Amino acid sequence: MQVRPLLLFVLSLIAACATPATNGVFAQNPAPLPETPSETCNAETFETTRLLERDRDMLWSESFSSVDSGQYLSMTGGQLITGPCAGLVISYRSGYGVLANGQSFTILADAPVVFGPALTPPSTPQSAAPQLENCDHVGSSEILGESISLGLWDCGTIHRLASFSSPGAPSSGGVNTLLETTLEVISVSYLPSPDSAGGIIGLVVERPGESLLLSITWLPRRGSEPRTP
Secondary structure, X not given: OOHHHHHHHHHHHHHHOOOHHHHOOOOOOOOOOOOOHHHHOOOOOOEEEXXXXXXXXXXXXXXXXXXXXXXXXXXXXXXXXXHHHOOOEEEEEOXXXXXXXXXXXXXXXXXXXXXXXXXXXXXXXXXXOOOOOOOEEEEEEEEEOOOEEEEEEEOOOOEEEEEEEOOOOOOOOOEEEEEEEOOOEEEEEEEEOOOOOOEEEEEEEEEOOEEEEEEEEEEOOOOOOOOOO
């Protein structure tokens, strides 16, 4: 079976089902694109390097802090984007991402980057997110229907990642801070696990001349005691 036709088929399904709940969150003010983005950033110029486990562990220990020790959080994947595509990625989760112009792409192990159909960036309902003191809301991604969401806030020297209940939700548990990081995070998305209470958190981090696409496994249930990040 050829890899490229299969990946294009998968991406076409994603495009057909594109909703705010399935595509995560996009930056409110993405970096401006060049006039001819297709000539500047394409599959041939998409320079990506997979972060090795030791690199992920170092990045985690130096840049992240777990606020709630009862949560299981672990960085399980990462891609470093350089070249003309750096700074253009505005959404990423578990191997799939979107550029600021809506162009979708996929990165799978031992396979070339494949560009797929354009997706319409979903809007983020800013009114639904709680206001945190001295913080600006960057965006949110739904976790459980419309009742629970994962939010990202810019608090000046740090970015804060927290889950929260939407207004009017049956179970309003307030804001539960999961992580704080010194990195410049511009987007958060969430992919629920099909067989557990947790899922994969996708973060897009901007750094000078490069972008980091990070995958963090999150298990919100207490009681299990895997490795503490």
